[in-house]
Amino acid sequence: MRERQWQSKPRRYSRGPQAPRERRRGEPGDPVVLYGWHTVTAALANPARHIRRLLATENAIRRLGEEGITPAVAPELVRPDALVARLTPDAVHQGLLAEADPLPSPDIEDLEAGIVLVLDQITDPHNVGAILRTAAAFAVAAIVTTARHSPEATGVLAKSASGALELVPIVIVQNLARGLAALKERGFLLVGLDSSAPDDLAAIDLQAPLALVLGAEGKGLRQLTGATCDRLARLNLPGAIKSLNVSNAAALALYIAARATA
Numbered sequence: 001m002r003e004r005q006w007q008s009k010p011r012r013y014s015r016g017p018q019a020p021r022e023r024r025r026g027e028p029g030d031p032v033v034l035y036g037w038h039t040v041t042a043a044l045a046n047p048a049r050h051i052r053r054l055l056a057t058e059n060a061i062r063r064l065g066e067e068g069i070t071p072a073v074a075p076e077l078v079r080p081d082a083l084v085a086r087l088t089p090d091a092v093h094q095g096l097l098a099e100a101d102p103l104p105s106p107d108i109e110d111l112e113a114g115i116v117l118v119l120d121q122i123t124d125p126h127n128v129g130a131i132l133r134t135a136a137a138f139a140v141a142a143i144v145t146t147a148r149h150s151p152e153a154t155g156v157l158a159k160s161a162s163g164a165l166e167l168v169p170i171v172i173v174q175n176l177a178r179g180l181a182a183l184k185e186r187g188f189l190l191v192g193l194d195s196s197a198p199d200d201l202a203a204i205d206l207q208a209p210l211a212l213v214l215g216a217e218g219k220g221l222r223q224l225t226g227a228t229c230d231r232l233a234r235l236n237l238p239g240a241i242k243s244l245n246v247s248n249a250a251a252l253a254l255y256i257a258a259r260a261t262a
Helices: 037-045 058-066 080-084 125-137 155-161 176-185 223-228 246-261
Strands: 032-035 051-056 096-100 115-120 142-146 170-173 189-193 210-215 231-233
Touching: 032 037, 032 155, 037 051, 037 058, 037 096, 037 155, 051 058, 115 125, 115 176, 115 246, 125 142, 125 155, 125 246, 142 176, 170 176, 176 189, 176 210, 176 223, 189 223, 210 246
Parallel strands: 115 142, 115 210, 142 170, 189 210, 189 231
Antiparallel strands: 032 096, 051 096
16 A cells, blocks of 8 residues: 655554553643544644644545645554544544643633633533533633543543534633632622522523533532522423433523623
8 A cells, every 4th residue: 555645654554552541630641532533633723732643544644635634743544443442432533533732721810701611510521522512602711610520621522522622721620619709700790500590591681701600410500519609590491391411501501691691
């Protein structure tokens, strides 16, 4: 098989060293793993993202060339089964996998305007990824989450975000109550979503800067989180089911908030 031309010629088929499938928090030397077409190409287009390695199948390399995408790092030509071996069985890699440095986490003191989403111990990476994608669609200024009880910005989360991980800053705080207090000091109105709250989100006076606080499915907002919010509000749903998947709730809440603060 002939090697295809690139900035520099891609390396021949190689499985490369087998890295752990999941990156453990607190290991600063470990790269994040990004896979899937939209996820990886968005990372390649992000000047703030440093790519360490780019593994690609022959078809993916061809497609990169056809779409005029020229990575700063030369792709390593690998067989599809080499990517499968790096990922969980249900992962859809679409011929691309990148090892990259984590993106820097802004300080909560840097947030001054717009709408932010605050995630209170939402641990499912699929949900957080979907929330990121919705946040990018609504031009959310940032997502605030905790160092513990939250998924790493890698792997499944990045794939579920479909490129939005490169667009929405993630602010990581050690203590959520203190993080919420810091937002209050900067003039943010804190509204927690609670299906049992008496007020309808669409009926209250929303103003920017605004922080919408979302709790985990089943548990909802923790008591201290709810107590720290300025208001608690529900999504007024007309059907028999009065609660939504947290990523769907985030989308509806952002739609209401974006219209109210426009």
